[in-house]
Amino acid sequence: MDLVNHLEGRLLFAVPKKGRLQQATLDLLSGADVQFRRETRLDIALVKNLPIALIFLPAADIPTFVGEGRVDIGITGRDQVAEHDATLPAGEVSGVEEILDLGFGGCKLQVQVPQKGDINEASQLVGRNVVTSFTALSEAFFSKLEGVSSGDKLSTKIKYVGGSVEAACALGVADGIVDLVESGETMKAAGLKAIDTVVESTAVLVKSRNSNTDLLNLITSRIRGVITAQRFVLCQYNIPRSELATASKITPGKRAPTITALEEPEWVAVSSMVEKKRIATVMDELIKVGATDILVLNIANSRTD
Numbered sequence: 001m002d003l004v005n006h007l008e009g010r011l012l013f014a015v016p017k018k019g020r021l022q023q024a025t026l027d028l029l030s031g032a033d034v035q036f037r038r039e040t041r042l043d044i045a046l047v048k049n050l051p052i053a054l055i056f057l058p059a060a061d062i063p064t065f066v067g068e069g070r071v072d073i074g075i076t077g078r079d080q081v082a083e084h085d086a087t088l089p090a091g092e093v094s095g096v097e098e099i100l101d102l103g104f105g106g107c108k109l110q111v112q113v114p115q116k117g118d119i120n121e122a123s124q125l126v127g128r129n130v131v132t133s134f135t136a137l138s139e140a141f142f143s144k145l146e147g148v149s150s151g152d153k154l155s156t157k158i159k160y161v162g163g164s165v166e167a168a169c170a171l172g173v174a175d176g177i178v179d180l181v182e183s184g185e186t187m188k189a190a191g192l193k194a195i196d197t198v199v200e201s202t203a204v205l206v207k208s209r210n211s212n213t214d215l216l217n218l219i220t221s222r223i224r225g226v227i228t229a230q231r232f233v234l235c236q237y238n239i240p241r242s243e244l245a246t247a248s249k250i251t252p253g254k255r256a257p258t259i260t261a262l263e264e265p266e267w268v269a270v271s272s273m274v275e276k277k278r279i280a281t282v283m284d285e286l287i288k289v290g291a292t293d294i295l296v297l298n299i300a301n302s303r304t305d
């Protein structure tokens with residue numbers, strides 16, 4: 001089938017074709033009931049149950065396609081959006097608009113130098129060689145350090161490499177690099193240390209500034225629901241009515257806790273959404289104020305807007 005001729009009337013949705021963000025993105029689409037089958041080697045897949053076409057693109061290229069309005073919506077790293085925006089002429093508004101922080105793919109774009117060298121702060125790299133895959137963000141970062149206005153010549157020499165950036169210092173190509181750090185293992189293995197942060201990143205859902213359709217809002221709402229379900233658990237417990245006000249402060253919920261009367265008039269049951277990462281502390285606090293029968297339930301999906 002000639003897929004390109006089947007794109008008419010469909011919302012075009014760019015997703016990473018490989019790399020760190022791909023699996024979590026596919027899981028998110030599955031949670032949002034976006035059904036598709038991608039033929040081997042094809043970068044376009046038609047969604048079976050919605051008028052959407054998925055376009056598989058390198059994460060780094062997604063902001064360009066979204067920014068130019070060639071695709072309507074996409075998932076990529078905030079670092080890639082920032083790099084794209086940093087290439088725009090001064091004063092030009094980016095065509096890429098972030099709509100949701102997706103919470104996965106967390107990493108930092110950091111300035112790194114040899115652990116055993118004499119450089120301890122980024123200003124010491126001014127006028128020296130810096131290697132990176134993020135040239136626009138690095139140029140903006142060093143322009144600020146040098147006090148140079150955008151477009152003017154930098155004394156720091158910024159060179160592009162496409163990957164294995166951390167090898168540049170060992171090979172004598174660079175005095176420092178600007179590269180992504182997640183666990184820090186690659187940096188440590190290469191004998192490097194971080195001395196500054198250019199951008200902190202997570203995966204984001206972005207849309208083209210001029211795209212705004214009911215379907216775009218529907219898919220955004222579904223994805224928001226999946227993300228919320230992943231971030232929160234449902235906490236249920238019984239509490240003496242006299243302690244309800246205190247307990248409600250511990251579990252205020254997203255809007256307000258749900259309170260249900262029990263057969264025993266002195267007691268109520270409370271049900272409230274709590275952020276997963278806080279749940280252990282919240283349970284400790286609930287026990288202290290007299291809660292009993294605390295249950296924590298996973299949320300399969302949610303919709304709050």
Ligand SMILES: Nc1ncnc2c1ncn2[C@@H]1O[C@H](COP(=O)(O)OP(=O)(O)OP(=O)(O)O)[C@@H](O)[C@H]1O
Pocket residue numbers: 018019020021058059060076077078079080105106107162163180181182183201202203
């Ligand atoms: N440890 C990490 N290293 C690199 N990127 C990460 C990491 N953790 C999360 N990311 C995010 O994943 C995005 C895509 O990076 P990744 O290297 O997987 O892409 P890729 O398309 O395979 O690119 P490349 O071919 O240059 O490696 C990054 O821009 C960043 O937002």
Ligand SMILES: O=P(O)(O)OC[C@H]1O[C@H](OP(=O)(O)OP(=O)(O)O)[C@H](O)[C@@H]1O
Pocket residue numbers: 162163164165166179180181182183184185186187
């Ligand atoms: O802090 P860590 O958890 O070690 O992750 C960071 C490393 O991962 C990325 O490289 P990737 O594996 O994508 O290969 P690349 O160097 O070819 O881009 C990034 O460029 C770092 O080198």
